[in-house]
Amino acid sequence: MGLFDVDEEAQQGQGAGGLFSGGLAAAASTASVVVKPLPGTALSLIPAPYQPHGEDELSDQEKQDLEACKAGVDNLRNAFWIAGKSFETMSTAKLHREENPNFAEWVWINWEVSESQLYRLIDEWRVGEALANLGHKPLESQVRKLVEVRRQTSDKIAITVYDTIARCVPRVTGQIVEKVVDRLGFLPKDANAADVGRRVRELLETPEETSDDTGKDDDVPDISSLGKDSPNGESSPATSNSKADLLATKDIERLEAALAALQEAAKKVNKAAVRRAVEGQPDVAVPLIQEIGSTLQQIDRAVAIRLPKPE
Structure with missing residues (x-):
């Protein structure tokens, strides 16, 4: 690792x-x-998620597990998969119950990790662990996009996508992973790893076709041009004013549609409804809440740009 x-x-x-x-x-x-590795610095030292041993005070073993998991979370910036496993174990076993019964609040107080980021890390750690075991050092931002592939198919396919990219490009970036996953599109549940690997290689070798009238549909650089215009391959040709105007109009429509959808969703979701859903059908509600949080985080990152000052 x-x-x-x-x-x-x-x-x-x-x-x-x-x-x-x-x-x-x-x-x-x-x-x-x-x-011996320091506490929290090796995945093998983090206990696997397990059901609570009780609802009262922690047993001696639970206290040891809690300390190991806390140490694992403290390594969040070094190895996010260790933190993710630690979070899942503490949540599943309710090791936080003596300090604060509200897990998300307890995590925020101790590590300033938001609820959406918390469940994203829980969703990502198995892929991160597997990639680390293969000799990779993935960043959380790179694995984040692979969760979409994992949910469609399996951990194995998500791992195959990253591993194939790493073998084909000088340096893996979050933008490359996002580009490849978007271009892969929908994958069947029983997707074959060898077939997916071949498709990823084809995508990395073949430039994405663009229209003469509208240009690219997004601002992610073409992965076929890596290293041609800048050290990290992130530069791209400047668009003409006419193309920029067309793209700006299209983007305004996207923003307006997104805002309308969010406003409509905000009318339907409140804390009371969420609590009732979790209490009534946790196995259905929790994944939905995690996906909502992940989507909101994605939107938040997309709009987190420097805005022009009002004149």
Whole structure:
């Protein structure tokens, strides 16, 4: 797992220095120093999600599990998959119940992780773990888009998409992953990993066709031009004024439609309705809430731009 591996080969045959003397000298040649990873720095040290052992005070084992999970979340910026597994274990086992019965509130107070981000990390950690085991060091922003593929198909297909991209481009970016996933389109539940891998390679090798009248439909750079215009391949040819005007009009329509949809949704959703849904059918409500949060986060990122100052 990259940053958190313990170098077992380096440990073999290490000298004992001044720790051994007298009768212990003979044993020194066969002894090795065992270095354990720090709490929370290895996925294997995070207990798997399990059902609560009770509703009262935490048992000694639950307290140990809680501390391990807290340490895992503290490594959020180094390995998001460790934090994601930690969050799921603490939530599923209700290890937070002594400190705060409201899990999302407790997480925000301790780590300032929003509820939508919290459940996104829970949704992503298995893919992140698998990619780390393959030798990759994925960023959370890169894996975020793969959740769409995972929900359509399986963890294996999502992993295949990232792994194929990593083998075909000099550097994986969130924009490349997003571009490939969007161009893959809908995938059947029983999609074949080998077929998906071939399709990803084709997409990376073939430029996306564009219309002479309207230009590209989005502002994500063409992945076929990586490295041609800038060190990270993110530059693109400037559009003419006529094309820019056409695109601006189309984009205004998109914004207006999005605003209308959000306003309509806001009329139908409130905390009381959400609580009733979770209490009544948690297995249905929780995934819906997670998806709503993820979608809102995506919209929030899209509109988080520097706005011009009013004249």
